[in-house]
Amino acid sequence: MTQKNRLPKGGRINRQKELSFKYDGKNYIGYDGDTLASALLANDVHLVGRSFKYHRPRGIMSAGVEEPNALVQLETGEYGEPNTRATQLELYNNLTAKSQNCFPSVKYDIGAFNRLISRFIPAGFYYKTFMPNMKGWMFFEKFIRRTAGLGKSTGLPDPDHYARKTVYCDVLVAGGGPAGLVSALNAGKTGARVILMDEQNEMGGWGLTSPNMQIDGKKAIDWISDMLSKIAKLDNVQVVPRCSVIGYFDYNFLTAVERVTDHLGAGNGGSKPRQRFWRIRAKQVILAQGALERPMLFAENDKPGVMMSSSIRTYINRFGVLAGDNIVITTNNDTAYFSALDALNAGAKVTIIDIRKDLKSDLLEKVNEKGITVHKNSAIVNVKGAHRVKAVEMMKLSDDGKSCIGEKREISCNLVGMSSGWTPTVHLYSQARGKLKWDEQRTMFIPDSCQQNVQCVGGCNGTMDMSDTLNESAVSGVKAGKLSGNKSVSATKHKAVSHTEQPPRNLWIIPGEKPITRDRKHFHDFQNDATVTDILLAGREGYLSVEHLKRYTTTGMATDQGKTSNINALAIMAEYRGLTIPEVGTTTFRPPYSTTTIGAIAGEAVGELFEQDRRTPMDAWHKSHDAVYEPVGDWSRARYYPKNGEDMYEAVQRETLATRTSVGVMDGSTLGKIDIRGKDAGKFLDLVYTNVFSSLKSGFCRYGLMLNEHGMVWDDGVTARISENHYHMTTTTGGAGRVYEWLEELHQTEWPEMEVFITSVTEQYAVATLNGPNSAKVLSKICKDIDLDNEAFPFMTFRNGTISGIPATVYRISFTGELSYEINVPARYGLQLWQEIIKAGKEYDICPYGTETMHVLRAEKGFIIVGQDTDGTLTPMDLGMNWIVSKKKPDFIGKRSFARIDTSRQGRKQFVGLLTDDKNIILPEGAHIIESKSIEPHVNMLGHVTSSYMSPNCGHSIALALIEDGFNLKGKKVNVATIEGKVYSASVVDTVFFDKEGKRING
Amino acid sequence: MLYVRDPYLNEMRDQTEYHIRSEAHKARPLEPSKVSDKDWGDYIFFFANTKGIHFERWVNFTGHRKWFNVIRNTVTDEILATYRPDEDVKKIIADLGIDKKDIKVSGVLKKLKKKSS
Known part of the structure; x- marks a missing residue:
């Protein structure tokens, strides 16, 4: 394979090291130091892709980051990468790449049909045609997206790191x-x-x-x-x-x-x-x-073989590649003359078409000396050739530069260099x-x-x-x-050979043979296939601001982010509106400057390291017992433990029943735990909870609600008084972090004079919760130093002791209404504690249960879950929890807001139970409670279902709901509408469905 | 990403180590029960929302977990000063040469009994 366009010498390439590569199925040779683009040009390959919308043949246009056309599909399989810029892709041995956006091949592309109808698909065509009828758009979108577009993602995991x-x-x-x-x-x-x-x-x-x-x-x-x-x-x-x-x-x-x-x-x-x-x-x-050099906007300026004039020079000097041996360079400034000279020295025939009227530059003499013909005050009006430039047609420019005049002249060439100034x-x-x-x-x-x-x-x-x-x-x-704080030195002095630039002539649109709207296409944004007439159309249709212009024509929105197109687009819009360019303004440049792989941004934060996954000390046991997990905050918690192919429903029914029949155990280690000490700890807790904690006796526990300053419930939990100046607070699993930060905030910014020390101890303790009538029997087998008698160890107290030799604090608190022990041990003993409990519980068929069963058990008792049954708009009174709100305390967070008109009004949404008429219907959570029996519009929504389960202990489905004026609706029927369009009748009842008298708490 | 002088560490740290909360110097009334509905509403719902010099509270949540105040220009995102709650904000404002009329804080500040923070 010969490298037809490779110069015999020069360039920054290593000619000793040949590299073979494959492009569109054909084998080529390049050199070490080439980019894919320079190697392709060395082999005289200009046509590298089809354009985004019209599927026009496109060639390599630049030699760097600004490249709009030469985007290739690099490699295949897991290493595949779409939209790689050939101009920045360093060649390596056995590189494989393909053209994009063409089928079956870049030369014979079916999508090029769009070219024939391009007159009828200007900017905004798809939206204007399909958007008025959304259904049509939904149908056609996938086909349109397939014809317009760039490379294909591999869809495979990234093998690189x-x-x-x-x-x-x-x-x-x-x-x-x-x-x-x-x-x-x-x-x-x-x-x-x-x-x-x-x-x-x-x-x-x-x-x-x-x-x-x-x-x-x-x-x-x-x-x-x-x-x-x-x-x-x-x-x-x-x-x-x-x-x-x-x-x-x-x-x-x-x-x-x-x-x-x-x-x-x-x-x-x-x-x-x-x-x-x-x-x-x-x-x-x-x-x-x-x-960056700007392209010149003449007709058919997107043909393969039309490139930036400075890029011709880069390919010659840096890569030893003369991209064409018969070159026409068209320019409005001096820099292109240097390209012309370098191309001439490299052996090319060069013609310059300068749009400027009078040329005074010393460069003119220089190029004339060398025999380069310069046509001044002239412009290209057409570029001939399909897959490669064959010739250009040139005409003289009128005085105002708005039209072309005189005879049309054809100049044959196989490469066109353009320069319209620098950005x-x-x-x-x-x-x-x-x-x-x-x-x-x-x-x-x-x-x-x-x-x-x-x-x-x-x-x-x-x-x-x-x-x-x-x-x-x-x-x-x-x-x-x-x-930046370093010593001062004297700056180095430099001298380079200077050239005095002759000012450019600024013709943003190079006129063609016909008026612009009827002329051939003048592209200004090559990657998104936007033309000069698209900008004018945007103007006519009133999309005048640059932001609208950009979105209407998609100018500057491709992967090159308009590096070559932005200024031209702004200038044309400015001209159209009769304003200056600064008056039209620019859009904001946003990162990244150049396309970036998502992999680089993600770095090591993929797979397991993508997100923190907190696990409890007992996790190994859950895993080995086939627990199904659910994410709760950062935690992965065991949700249920299916046996013998059970689904979630079956497993949860079994676990729920077993716990109330004999005994169940749950891993509660994720519960937020906060240690609060100091002589003002009690006073502090009185301010953050609705009820009183300063009066709590040491050794006792109390359930508390936390409100925000609006009077709305935002967390709950049980807090125990360990000693006079020492409390142990628990929070919801998900709320642990924010409650902790909130306590610190209040302490540091509102009450800094209080002596309180707040420490998060969530991870320091592992917690196993025993629930059910046989829980005391199980515990007594492994805990010999705590008297479990109801009198000696009453409900809402705690005791310290040892469990199979492990130091433990046992709280008699209950989230199920059963006799219950919450056993806290130092985290490192968590797994051992769990195994001891399972072993001891064997004779009572102890049932390990997960969060889903916990939800059912607590719902049977009407206990709330903050964040599920509450949504930040509910006061304790709305939840029917007036009993927890202290009437005596002069102040606590949220109290003042109770007296606000809206907070204290009647008929707010209130927390109630629901029993469906058909006991087998489990209402979907989130279902709307409506006034009417049908869902014909317009229905009034009274509230929604917050929790809903089948309760095996009640033998009936149960639900909790928030309903306007719910307390007064008790005993009445409401209608519940589901997303499927069904309406169920249900009775409004009390929130406690099971053991209404609360007898089971003592076993 | 902003870069702040942490007034406790007295060194420059990245914004990502901090959570930013609402307006600073908005003290909770000492006796909320004596505050009118309107003033209470102002306290819980209304904020200066300044275009320009803004006093706000930050907390370091990855390290020492201390709260402090930041004076930030919301237009330019320039941080003019950071200081602990126990520092004299009047002196800091004077040292920065900020004109009093450029300082906009919630109206409630003037009405409610102020505390040290």
Whole structure:
């Protein structure tokens, strides 16, 4: 395989190392140092994809991050990756890639049918056509999405691993071109800790594109290696290649992605991560990201073989690739002339079409000398060729530049270079909240002012002259080093051969043969297939603001985020509206600057490390006994223990019945536990609970409700008084964290004078809860030093003792209404305690049960679960829990709000029980309680079902509900509507369904 | 991501170590039962919601768990000062040279009996 377009010498490639690769099923050869794009161009492959909407053939347009067209499907199987930019993809041996958005092949693409009807599918077509009829859209959407689009995700787990790194530095330099190198060197000389990052595989930036430019009396390429060796001598400067700074956030917090082993090929990274995500906090930031060339908006400017003029130069000088040997370069500025000269030197025939009227530049002489024909005041009106440029058609421009005049001339060529000026890469500066100002003369937004500690240098500061760039970078480097607290040094001085630019001519739309609306397509956003007429259509339809324009035409919304299209789009809209560009405004640049793999952002936080999964000390037993888990807050709790193929319903019915018949045991270790001490502990608890705790005797427990200041229930639990100045509080599992933080908040900000010490001890204790008539019998077998007699150890007290030698605190509290013991032991004994209980309980057929059975058992007794039966809008009175609200205390959190008109009114939603007429109907939780018997609109909703279960102990389904004026409805019927459209009749009853007298509490 | 001087550690820390709660210097009335419905409503429902200089409460929830106050410009997200509840806020405001008329806090502050925090 010959590399037809490879130059005999030159470039930063290693010609000794051939690499073979496969593109669209064909084998090619490239060199080490190539990108996929340069290797394809070396093999004369221009056509690399089909466009997003019209399926037009597209070629490689640039040589870097701004590439809108050359997005490829890289590799297959688990290493597959869609939308990889061929211009940034370093070639490795046996690389395999495919074109995207085409079927069956890039040359013969069925979707290209869209091209034929493109006149009828302008911006907004799909929405206008399908949206008025939503059903139609729902049907057609999947087909439309299939024809429009980019690559395909593999749908497989990512086999690579990614790393994450957080660093703090004095100076971060983003961009390793000449400006970045000088900045880093000077900042480094101050002694500052400097990090220099560049997205390319080697430092040098623009210097790699123009290696023969003279800097400090040397060729740029030699000057760069000189600078790098100077920087390498400074231990305090870290140089990171292949690393894109993608985000700039508050307080100089930046993010970057380093492609650590991507260039070695899929799966060849070894023990190293594929990519590394950097989180950087820098005292000072220097942005040296350069500038991006803008495309020129002439007709058919998207044909394969039309590329940015500077990219032609990059391919020649950096990769030794002449992408075409018969080149037409069209420009409105001087920089393209350098590309023309380099192409000529590389052996190409070159013609320049300059839209400017009068050319005074010394460059004109230079190119004329070499025999390059320059057509001034002329423009391309058509590009011929289907899969590759064959010729351009050129006409003279009218005086005002609004139309083309005179004879049409055809110039044959196989490559077109275009340049319509430069856009400073101000993305990061803008993300940093930097303000931009418009430079009318040079038609660019340049940095103005920023609240953060940031400086822009070189191209991204709008400084296009190389001498100015280098000296400004040197001064900025020293300044950044000094401002970050390092010594002051004198800035290095530099001199580059300068060129005096002749001002550009700004024709945002290059006129064609016909008026623009009837002319061939002039693309401004290549990746999203948006044309100049789309912008004008948006204007006519009133989408005038840039935000509307962007969404209507999808300009700038593709993966390149409009790097080449934004300014052109703004300018055209400004022209349409008769405003200046700053008056039209820009949209906000948002991170990431360039496309980033989700894998890099996720880093190690995948799989098991994705989220904290808290497990109790008894977890090993639950696991080995086939427990089914449910997440509760951060915890995974055993939900039920199915036996012999039971489903949840069957298992829960069995567990519920067994607990009330004999004895059950539950792992309650997840319960929030807070240790509260200090001489004001009682006083403090009186303020955070609705009832009184200062009067509680040592050795006793009390159930308490916590309200927020609005008077609404937000947590509950039992608190025990261990001694005079020591309480042990329990909270709900999910509420433990927020209750703890709330207590600290109240203590520290409202009552700092109180002597209270609050400590979370949730993880310090494992808890097993014995419930059921036989629980005392089981406990007595393993606990010999606590008298379990009801008189000696009454309900709502606790005792300390030992259980099979384990120190334990046993609380006689109950969430089931049964005789119950809540056994707390130091967490490390949790599993042993559990095993002892199971062993001791064997003769009573002890039944381990999970959270689901706990829910049924407590519902049978009408006990609330905060967050299930309550929703932050219920007072204790709404729950029928007036008994827990102290009338004596002058103050507690929430008390004052009881007197508010809305809180104290009659007929609020109240907590009641429901019994369905048909005892076998289990109402769905969340079902609406309605006035009418049918669900024809409009029905009044009176409330909803909060909890609902089949109660085997009652032999009837039971439900708890919140109903407006529910207390007064007791004994009456209500209707409950389900989502399936059924309506059930139910009686409003008391919330206690089982053991109404509460006799079972003492066994 | 914001970067704050933790007034207890006296060093710069990342925002992710903190929870941010509502307005600072909004003391709970000493005797809520004596506060009118309107003032109570102001206390629990109404906040300064400033565009500009905002006094707010932060808590370190990953380490020492102490509460402190932050003066932040809600427009620029610049943090002007951080201080412990026992520090003299008047002096901090004076040191920063903030004009009194730029300070907007909940009206309730003036009416309710203030406490040290």
